[in-house]
Amino acid sequence: MIEIKNLHAEVEGKKILKGVNLTINSGEVHAIMGPNGAGKSTLSYIISGREGYNITKGDILFDGISMLDMLPEERAAAGLFLAFQYPVEIAGVHMTNFLKAAVNSIRKMRKEEELDALSFLKLMKEKVKKLGVKEEMLKRPLNVDCSGGEKKRNEILQMAMLEPKFAVLDETDSGLDIDALKIVANGVNSLRSPERSFLVITHYQRLLDYIIPDYVHVLSNGKIVKSGDANLAKELEENGYAEFEAA
Amino acid sequence: MQNLKQPKKNKIFEDFQSESIRLFEKYGLPTTKLERWKYTKLPAFELTCSSKCDVSDKKYLKPISDAADIIKKQIFSPEKQYDMSLWDMNNAYFTDGIFLDIPKNKIIDTPITIKATETGNIRTIIRVGRNSNLTIIEKNASESKTIKNHIKQIILEDGAHLTHINIQKNDNKEAISLSTSHILVSSNANYNSVTINMGASISKTQLQADIEGENSEVHINAINKISGKQHADITALVKHNKPNCNSSQFVRSVLDDSARAVYQGKTFVGRDACKTNAKQMSNALIISNLAEMDNKPELEIYNDDVKCSHGATCGFLDEEQLFYLRSRGIAQHDAKLILIEAFLNEIIELYPENIIKVIKENMGGS
Numbered sequence: 001m002i003e004i005k006n007l008h009a010e011v012e013g014k015k016i017l018k019g020v021n022l023t024i025n026s027g028e029v030h031a032i033m034g035p036n037g038a039g040k041s042t043l044s045y046i047i048s049g050r051e052g053y054n055i056t057k058g059d060i061l062f063d064g065i066s067m068l069d070m071l072p073e074e075r076a077a078a079g080l081f082l083a084f085q086y087p088v089e090i091a092g093v094h095m096t097n098f099l100k101a102a103v104n105s106i107r108k109m110r111k112e113e114e115l116d117a118l119s120f121l122k123l124m125k126e127k128v129k130k131l132g133v134k135e136e137m138l139k140r141p142l143n144v145d146c147s148g149g150e151k152k153r154n155e156i157l158q159m160a161m162l163e164p165k166f167a168v169l170d171e172t173d174s175g176l177d178i179d180a181l182k183i184v185a186n187g188v189n190s191l192r193s194p195e196r197s198f199l200v201i202t203h204y205q206r207l208l209d210y211i212i213p214d215y216v217h218v219l220s221n222g223k224i225v226k227s228g229d230a231n232l233a234k235e236l237e238e239n240g241y242a243e244f245e246a247a
Numbered sequence: 248m249q250n251l252k253q254p255k256k257n258k259i260f261e262d263f264q265s266e267s268i269r270l271f272e273k274y275g276l277p278t279t280k281l282e283r284w285k286y287t288k289l290p291a292f293e294l295t296c297s298s299k300c301d302v303s304d305k306k307y308l309k310p311i312s313d314a315a316d317i318i319k320k321q322i323f324s325p326e327k328q329y330d331m332s333l334w335d336m337n338n339a340y341f342t343d344g345i346f347l348d349i350p351k352n353k354i355i356d357t358p359i360t361i362k363a364t365e366t367g368n369i370r371t372i373i374r375v376g377r378n379s380n381l382t383i384i385e386k387n388a389s390e391s392k393t394i395k396n397h398i399k400q401i402i403l404e405d406g407a408h409l410t411h412i413n414i415q416k417n418d419n420k421e422a423i424s425l426s427t428s429h430i431l432v433s434s435n436a437n438y439n440s441v442t443i444n445m446g447a448s449i450s451k452t453q454l455q456a457d458i459e460g461e462n463s464e465v466h467i468n469a470i471n472k473i474s475g476k477q478h479a480d481i482t483a484l485v486k487h488n489k490p491n492c493n494s495s496q497f498v499r500s501v502l503d504d505s506a507r508a509v510y511q512g513k514t515f516v517g518r519d520a521c522k523t524n525a526k527q528m529s530n531a532l533i534i535s536n537l538a539e540m541d542n543k544p545e546l547e548i549y550n551d552d553v554k555c556s557h558g559a560t561c562g563f564l565d566e567e568q569l570f571y572l573r574s575r576g577i578a579q580h581d582a583k584l585i586l587i588e589a590f591l592n593e594i595i596e597l598y599p600e601n602i603i604k605v606i607k608e609n610m611g612g613s
Contacts, residue, residue, distance in 0.1 A: 048574050051566075076576035088571040092589030092596070098575075101585060106576035141589075158575060 001026050001197055002166055007058035009046055016042045018222035019058070024166070027194040031208055032201045033233060034219035035241040040201045041085060043219070044170040047199075048082040049075050062166065076102075077109035079165030083155040083172055090142040095154065098142050099124060099161050106162060127160040131187045149180030156187035167191075168199045173207035185210030205237035220244040260338065263319060267338035274332045281330045286509040286541045287451050287480040292423070294394050297342040298367030300385075303360040307349050314346040314372040317400055333427055337368045337398040344370030347383075351376035351404070358382035358412075358605070364389045369397040375407035382410040384605055388446070392421045399428040403436040405460060410439045412602060414609045417446035420475065424450040434460025434489070441468040441594065443610065444479040444508075451480040458485070458492045458520075465494040468594050469510075472610070474503035474534075482511040487520035487553075498529040499594050501587050502538035513545040514555060521550050527557035532564065532590050534583075 002024040009017040016039045024030050034040050046053050047060060049072035060067045067075055090098075103123075104114040115123065128135060133153055143151050152172055159167055169188065173181055188198070188211050200211055208216070208230065216232040217224045218241070225244050226232065276291070277284040302308060311318075345361065353376065361383060363369055375381055387395065403409055415424050424447040430438050444450045456465045471479040485494045500508040510529040531540035542559035564586050572582035595606050 050570055050574075071579070072570060072573040073576050073578050073582075076574060082574050084571065084574075088567050090568050090571070090586070090589055092592035093585060098572075098585070101577055101581065102572075102575040105578060105581065109576065109578075162576065 001063060002199075003059075003061040004047075005059045005061070007043075007046070007060065008056045009042060010054045010056055011042065011052065016053075016222055017046070020219070020222070020224055022217065022224060024197045024199060026165075026197055027192075028215065029192065029198040029200065029211065029213045031213040031216045031233065032199065032219050032224075033203065033205070033216060033236055035245055036203065038219045039222045040203075040219055041170055044082055044168045044199075044201055047168055048072055048080060073105070074109070076162070076164075077106045081159050081162055081164035081167040083152070083159060083167065083169045085171040085174055087143050087151040087155055089144045089146075091144050093142045094138075095140060095142055096124065096138045099158065102158070103161055124161065127157060130190065131157055131160060132183065133157050147180075148175035149177070149183070152176060152180065152184045153187065156184055156191075160187070160191060165195065166197050166199070168201065170201050171203065172200070173202055173204060181207065182210060205233040208233045218244055260315065260318065264339055267335040271332055271335035271339055274329050274335070276336075277330050277332055283330050283453070283482050283511065286507075286511070287449065287478065289423070289449065292394055294336060294366070294368060294396055295340050296367045297340055298363070298365040298369055298395075299343050300345045300361040300363045300369060300371055302345055302347065304357070307347055309346045309348045311344040311346050311370065311372070313348070314374075314400075317372055317374070317402065318370070333396055333425055334398060337370060337396055339368075341368040341370040341398075344372065346372045347374070349373075349375045349379045349381055351378055353379040353381070355379070355381045358384045358602075360384045360386060362386045362388070363395055363397055364393070366393040366395060369395055371397065371399045372401075373399065373409070374402040375404060375409050377404045378406040380408040382602065383412065385411065385413040386609070387413065387415045387424055387426065388417055389422065390418050392419045393417060394423045395425060397424075397426045399426070401428060401430040401438070403430070403432050403438055405433045406435045407433070408437040408439075410598070410602065411441075412598075412606065413440060413442040413452070414606070415442065415444045415446055415450055415452070416609065417450075419446070420448055422447040426451070427453045428455070430454065430456040430465070432456055432458045432460065432463050432465055435462045436460065437464045439464070439466040441470065441598065441606070442481065443470045443472070443606065444481075445472050445610065447479075448476065449478045451482070453482045455484045456486065456494070458487050458489055458494070461489045461491050463489075463492045465492070466597075467494075467496045467512075468597065469498045470591055470594055471498070471500035471502070471508040472591065473501075473506040473508065475506060476504070477506045478508075479506075480509035480511075482509070484513045484515065485525065486515045486517065487523045487525065488517045490520055491522045492520065493524045495525070496527040496544075497594055497597075499591055500529070500531040500540055501534065501590065502531060502540060503534040505535070505537040505539075507539040507541070509541045510559070511543045511545075512557070513547065514557070516546075516548040516550050516553050516555065518549045521552040523550065523553040523555065525553070525555045529559040530590075531559075531561045532587065533561055534564070534587075
């Protein structure tokens with residue numbers, strides 16, 4: 001489903017990614033771990049199409065089609081979702097209106113019929129109930145005056161509404177206490193399905209106690225230096241990243 | 248100025264009509280040499296006709312002659328430089344106007360709409376009686392090339408509340424809209440206004456509120472949403488003359504193409520006005536590199552037991568926010584519109600539901 005092939009990328013002339021290779025099949029959950037500055041967030045931003053990165057070599061294929069020339073909104077319509085490490089606050093935009101705009105924009109790009117207000121609200125209420133999000137959140141301006149946990153829950157609600165084929169979770173655990181982490185992880189787990197794959201990017205192993213990955217990769221100095229199963233995360237927790245950083 | 252058309256004799260105001268025309272002949276239209284007109288240059292024009300507003304609810308209308316005392320009592324410019332010529336021109340040439348006189352203890356739930364659509368010197372007097380409460384929706388619109396010199400005199404008696412929505416939507420690209428309001432605020436009164444400038448080639452909105460009683464509030468908010476070569480100027484002065492009063496001036500401007508907006512806002516706090524709480528903030532969103540915003544928030548304070556703040560910002564659309572929306576599948580163009588709306592919502596949402604609805608209906612499609 002997703003093939004990252006020999007991806008090289010620079011930011012302002014500085015080489016960040018130096019040949020990343022990764023294949024994620026439908027239904028799989030992959031985790032990328034690594035020390036700070038390894039290029040984890042850069043990889044998530046490049047996948048989602050953020051400007052400011054110079055891709056010097058390689059390609060990212062989504063269902064066999066190169067995504068590199070696609071706009072962020074086109075990637076979303078193709079079925080990609082990025083859960084942000086720091087969800088952006090937008091005063092004056094209400095969560096409900098924003099979700100409706102997003103859902104219908106994607107439906108429009110996919111040439112599907114847009115949802116009317118009633119069917120949209122019905123769908124949203126359903127998802128809200130399933131994820132245990134407070135309805136009061138929906139009336140608030142987007143991410144404004146929200147705790148870290150509420151923001152991340154908003155991200156998961158957005159994911160549930162947009163039903164992506166491939167979701168990237170960028171440091172979803174950062175800034176969360178253990179209770180909030182469990183709630184967010186449960187949300188993600190409820191969205192796992194054979195048609196949906198995930199790439200979980202994290203610095204710490206603890207998120208992976210709740211979202212159990214099929215594969216774990218270590219990203220260091222712009223390259224994947226080791227791959228394994230869920231046990232690799234536990235080894236990293238014990239031994240740290242020192243051996244990879246030295247390399 | 249020469250060859251000015253002699254005004255139609257207006258019997259009630261005859262004495263000051265001749266004085267006004269003398270002054271107008273002497274000073275002419277305001278120029279950029281005047282501080283209050285520093286950023287707004289008017290083209291030469293002659294405006295000698297009179298027109299008046301159309302009012303949706305005529306129940307509280309009185310003949311303009313009943314407002315003679317109010318009209319004569321108008322306050323002349325305290326500034327050293329003379330910038331009252333729009334008043335002079337109006338005094339000289341208006342022949343009729345609106346006098347909306349709300350008696351005391353009236354709570355009027357349905358907003359009263361007043362419409363100014365025609366070229367001319369327009370005079371509107373609004374008096375809100377003791378403990379009355381009212382919303383006025385002023386629509387300043389027209390499709391043809393109009394020039395309007397609208398002078399408003401507003402009086403709030405003790406405990407009166409007036410919400411004043413002023414929507415300026417002159418679609419004609421050559422229209423000139425000049426709006427000058429003088430608001431007199433008594434004690435426990437509340438004047439809450441929002442001016443929305445979207446039309447005209449040049450619009451200048453001048454507001455002066457004199458707070459003459461304790462425990463009162465004045466809110467002068469404004470939105471400029473302009474493009475092309477449009478020019479919109481908000482010049483406001485709130486004078487705190489009594490203790491325990493609050494005021495705010497919040498302005499948000501969205502400027503596209505080579506549009507230019509001006510905010511000159513001043514809060515004056517007199518010697519007796521202790522416990523004043525006054526805020527001023529102007530934020531501009533610059534959509535195009537050619538647009539311009541001129542901000543001049545000012546404070547003049549003669550009492551040291553007050554809380555006053557002022558500030559101004561100018562910026563482009565936030566790239567982080569834009570990317571966030573786009574990553575959710577919202578196309579770039581729509582994402583920009585959402586962010587612009589959000590920016591303006593922070594002013595609009597200061598008002599109750601029914602007013603928000605009216606504002607949005609009027610702003611839509613522009």
